[in-house]
Amino acid sequence: MRNIKALIEYDGTGFKGFQIQPLVRTVQGELEKALQNLTQEKVKVIGAGRTDAGVHALGQVINFSTAAMIPVERFPLALNRYLPEDLRVLAAEEVAADFHARFTACWKTYRYLFRRGKTEKVFWRNYALVLPADRELNLRAMQKAAQFLVGKHDFSAFCASGSEVKNYERTIWHCGFRKWNTGWALEVTADGFLYHMIRNIFGTLQAVGEGKLIPEDIPQILASRQRSQAGPTAPPQGLYLVQVGYYPWVKKHCFLDINGKIDV
Amino acid sequence: MRNIKALIEYDGTGFKGFQIQPLVRTVQGELEKALQNLTQEKVKVIGAGRTDAGVHALGQVINFSTAAMIPVERFPLALNRYLPEDLRVLAAEEVAADFHARFTACWKTYRYLFRRGKTEKVFWRNYALVLPADRELNLRAMQKAAQFLVGKHDFSAFCASGSEVKNYERTIWHCGFRKWNTGWALEVTADGFLYHMIRNIFGTLQAVGEGKLIPEDIPQILASRQRSQAGPTAPPQGLYLVQVGYYPWVKKHCFLDINGKIDV
Numbered sequence: 001m002r003n004i005k006a007l008i009e010y011d012g013t014g015f016k017g018f019q020i021q022p023l024v025r026t027v028q029g030e031l032e033k034a035l036q037n038l039t040q041e042k043v044k045v046i047g048a049g050r051t052d053a054g055v056h057a058l059g060q061v062i063n064f065s066t067a068a069m070i071p072v073e074r075f076p077l078a079l080n081r082y083l084p085e086d087l088r089v090l091a092a093e094e095v096a097a098d099f100h101a102r103f104t105a106c107w108k109t110y111r112y113l114f115r116r117g118k119t120e121k122v123f124w125r126n127y128a129l130v131l132p133a134d135r136e137l138n139l140r141a142m143q144k145a146a147q148f149l150v151g152k153h154d155f156s157a158f159c160a161s162g163s164e165v166k167n168y169e170r171t172i173w174h175c176g177f178r179k180w181n182t183g184w185a186l187e188v189t190a191d192g193f194l195y196h197m198i199r200n201i202f203g204t205l206q207a208v209g210e211g212k213l214i215p216e217d218i219p220q221i222l223a224s225r226q227r228s229q230a231g232p233t234a235p236p237q238g239l240y241l242v243q244v245g246y247y248p249w250v251k252k253h254c255f256l257d258i259n260g261k262i263d264v
Numbered sequence: 265m266r267n268i269k270a271l272i273e274y275d276g277t278g279f280k281g282f283q284i285q286p287l288v289r290t291v292q293g294e295l296e297k298a299l300q301n302l303t304q305e306k307v308k309v310i311g312a313g314r315t316d317a318g319v320h321a322l323g324q325v326i327n328f329s330t331a332a333m334i335p336v337e338r339f340p341l342a343l344n345r346y347l348p349e350d351l352r353v354l355a356a357e358e359v360a361a362d363f364h365a366r367f368t369a370c371w372k373t374y375r376y377l378f379r380r381g382k383t384e385k386v387f388w389r390n391y392a393l394v395l396p397a398d399r400e401l402n403l404r405a406m407q408k409a410a411q412f413l414v415g416k417h418d419f420s421a422f423c424a425s426g427s428e429v430k431n432y433e434r435t436i437w438h439c440g441f442r443k444w445n446t447g448w449a450l451e452v453t454a455d456g457f458l459y460h461m462i463r464n465i466f467g468t469l470q471a472v473g474e475g476k477l478i479p480e481d482i483p484q485i486l487a488s489r490q491r492s493q494a495g496p497t498a499p500p501q502g503l504y505l506v507q508v509g510y511y512p513w514v515k516k517h518c519f520l521d522i523n524g525k526i527d528v
Binding site: 010011056058085086087090118119121123125181 | 445
């Protein structure tokens, strides 16, 4: 069997999330259906990030096993013929058998888009959080608060209930705001993310921007490990999975310390 | 009865065009339904441009008559409560009884968005014409060809069949390309447009960009008055109605000559 890694993008608006579920339209479901049509095999697709309903991807990574002898560079074109137009395969390569899109990912970058204003809302309603035109946000305070999240922390306070993980420690390498188009983006790169973590981070930083919290509250929120101490969960449509990083020489996992040194 | 003028925007993706039709979702249909809910009257909505299915509007203008005594500045908020989220009222004002959104419009500006590239196609599929990454376009030739369209011409060659107009003369004040976001835009301002005129203009200029026509073919195409001489009709999703101009002192129609002088 060959192990194929592929880069995909999708508009999350029309999907009930990445993960396959009966009776609803999911990214994994559409991919597996297209692969079955193409290869005549039952193929299981693994995704790097299991994005929620309404969340988008510019650079999601998947992998799957197949016996089909299609040249790997033909996979994008061949699969796209069977895929709906809100889901595209951008590239594919053959990888070692132990490559796993989720377990061997070293880091992921998510972007959360938000904007203010009363015009063009119809075009952004599914692609950004649109705040009322008169809602002032203190970006400087938000940027300062974001810096308190960088580093290795227990992110229990930013994890939605219903999560089954044992370890709530994650390392954020970068967390900051920048201008994006006619709005702003929060970009976060970490070695992994808990359930709803970015949306809870954004909701909390927005509360800072609105003056309901101050940047110096962030360390206490982290230390509390209580979801109730952090801000609300921001809506899904502003969120994009931008990039997933792998190190080709690392077999199973890789560990980077905060200075970017690799410790395998 | 009061005559209300309103500025609206919509994402055309989910509408079968502006004009009301039985059994399908239209912009006019949604507006009339919302107005009936708000005012308890049967209200007829007039639009400046009858955009096709899939065509968007950033600055469509409508007007309607009502006996409802709602303060005019409350209309946007009140109507938006009854409207779907892909259709918004941005502003409203009370105007003279002889204001007619279509017949008293002096000029309209449309924008046609296009871009190349194999990534982000899922996000642009409903909002721009996405050309293959390897499709080179000669923008310089397209810009030159666009200049031949400026002025007062018989645009029969750019009018789809099925149109019932008698007079095919229109005056284009401005026609040109500019960078827009990570793609390009063709912007056209004219005193009026024939059926499919912008989409046929774009299709023809694209043929110039691909080397199938040269800029100097445009005068001959105009002179032929034959639809078959011009290029194909570009798809609707790239097209936006951007702005509609009115002159407040002009009662019924206004006529501008090519130098911008007004001749009523």
